[in-house]
Amino acid sequence: MTRSIAILVLAVATSIAFADVSFQRLVNADDEPQNWLTYSGTFRSERFAALDQIDVDNVADLKVTWAYQMQPSSFSGAGLVETTPIVVDGIMYITEPPSTVTALDALTGKQIWTWSPDMPEDVLHIGFPKVNRGVAVLDDAVYVGTLDAHLVALDAATGAVRWDVEVADNKIGFALTLAPLAIDGKIIVGVSGAEAGVRGFVDAYDSATGELLWRFHTIPAPGEPGSETWQGDAWQTGGGSTWLTGSYDHDLELLYWTVGNPAPDWNGDLRPGDNLYSCSLIALDPESGELKWHFQFTPHDTHDWDANQIPILLDAEFDGADRKLVALANRNAFYYLLDRETGEFLHGNQYSRQTWAAGLDETGRPIVLPNTDPTEEGNLIWPSLQGATNWFSPSYSPPTQQFFVATRLMGAIYYKAEVEYEPGQPFLGGGEQALSGDEAAGAIRALDVLTGERQWQFDLQSPPWAGVMATAGGLVIGGSNEGNVFALDARTGDALWNFQTGGAVRSNPMSFAVDGKQRIAVTGGTTLYVFGVE
């Protein structure tokens, strides 16, 4: 009897699972902390788990409740897992490299369906591994960007293709590796490809039909605002890719998206000027794609310091006034706090080792030190091209106003070389030799979100490729290249629990609840682990 009731409950739950994830549910994601509805948890991108069942007192008892072994496709080189799962009412949606989508029962890890695109064997991925960071959900569909630069809508219940559009031409280096962002009737995506000299953009597609609604080019054409920061034809191959999911403010009706490096990466002689809107945070009108404001972190970048990090939205008192803020820890080793209504620079400070700038001026522009550009002989600069942090997510804890970031303490010898653009080939103008192994290190750092001051750090053996997640239980969850998943005390940075997954952790933790029990999910190697205390 009890069993049949349980089955009935499960059946009901399942029927709910594939129903509507309305835009309103996404806006009000805070109301359902048992689910994880967007890449970064909410439109504000805090990557904060509001669940507190797992806390500082019981985290030592955290154990694996189930694991799912991914089946990286037959592609050579496939296998780096950077996905953040989405969980909706007991169903988990993940991606597996390079562009497979799989739905799992969040209670047991058993597969519901899986879908893989037909991918050309010679798919280009210039400057990055064959990865995918996850899906978006809206209404009754799941959206995925593919390595060959398509955007595909899948039926959430079965994985059947609803529509499939080519966002851009993979043969000249475009690819999609990011999790799309779903807002009101629109799917927003950006592209990878600056290392092949593409001209980057942000796109909005009709969620029901796949129709392109607008496109914002991150590198302006002659005559457009910002074009004065380019010379000649350099804008045509100017890079500025948009390969990480942005944030969204429904009240302000602003979409926040980050822009990557200018191309070619290391030879800035070929593109004099500030090279807007490379290495910038841009605020777009989600209805039209119109640019509302921008802030450039690294003008005329020559170190491949994409600004593709997660912009975290928060409201707080700053200098005696209530402000709507956006915080971002940049790959260039500086932490920034901006007004997200206007883009005004409010505060910035170094948060990780760097040797290229004396600091930031009152507008937030870096005061660049002489002789820090790449040279033919090589020039040793911190941070390395992989940056003081990278795509993997930071986390913000609203109750404690702490900003957590996984940081890479690593330098590199940067080289400059001649280069000519050829479609579908690397367009780099140099290279680097990173200081690796014992010459490099990593750390999880806790910053005061308003001042950027460091509160503590937890040392890692090597520069990490995994993000962090703070929880209402007072924890910071993270991972390491050496395969550790760990829980730190958010107040002190003390390690309270760790587990060896057996493979490098290269993704972001997330949390959900199923059957009334909190779970924490993170990947190690090509296995997804789900942890709980009971």
Add this chain to the structure above:
Amino acid sequence: MGNRGIAMQLRLPAMLTFVFIGAVGHAQTPIDTMTDSDLDAGESVFRVHCARCHGMQGEGGEGSNLARPRLRHANDDQQLYDLVDEGIPGTGMPGVWAISDEQRWQVTYYVRSLGQLVSGEMPGDPIAGKAIYQGKGGCPACHIVDGQGRGIGPELTLIGEQRGAEHLRVALDAPSESQPSTAGYMDFLTVRAQTDYADVEGMRINEDAFSVQIRDIAGQVHSFRKSDLVGYEKVFAHSLMPEYTAVLSEQERDDLVSYLMTLRSEQ
């Protein structure tokens, strides 16, 4: 001086070597039509991306000696190209993605050309060196060659193709200055761990943020949780291998290096 130099088995006339290479690289590749300017371009790429580990002439250093006609991980040009592209997982060899297809073929062409170089004279007598290895040097106490010896330090069965002669000489004279590493991590880093009960000195086998595994000089493996340690020290400028300047004469060390350079797969 009579025997010096005979160790190297690569003294094929350049032309013959070239024919041999051609036979190995049988599949059609862009190398078939490459010119001297491609060779120069390949050398430029090599200096930026490869020379730091493999030596300016590919003679080996921290990375393998590439100046030989047959490479262990690359039987033909296509495999060498793929290896440049993707690296060798689990070793210090990374994939070099930051170059174009053409540059990748050019550097492949350049590396193949290194196999045609006649390697330099050996500094000593390899036959005398073998006797020193097994006798006065006491090397088998810590190293394995062809299955013989104790595995405390690195295996030396193929050391002649993995390292250059200069590197090996430094390894004998000042081991702390010539430590092998994988992906930047010293393979035999000396570490000292203290618990409430014991002090352990040995070579780091593995380490993460929470634990460390150590092999001591007797070969015993110790595993510690870092939270249980009261002290932990990495001693970078130190090697558990003795400095052989105090053990062997200059001539004996030359002989020993010459013997080590004969330890190769292509006999």
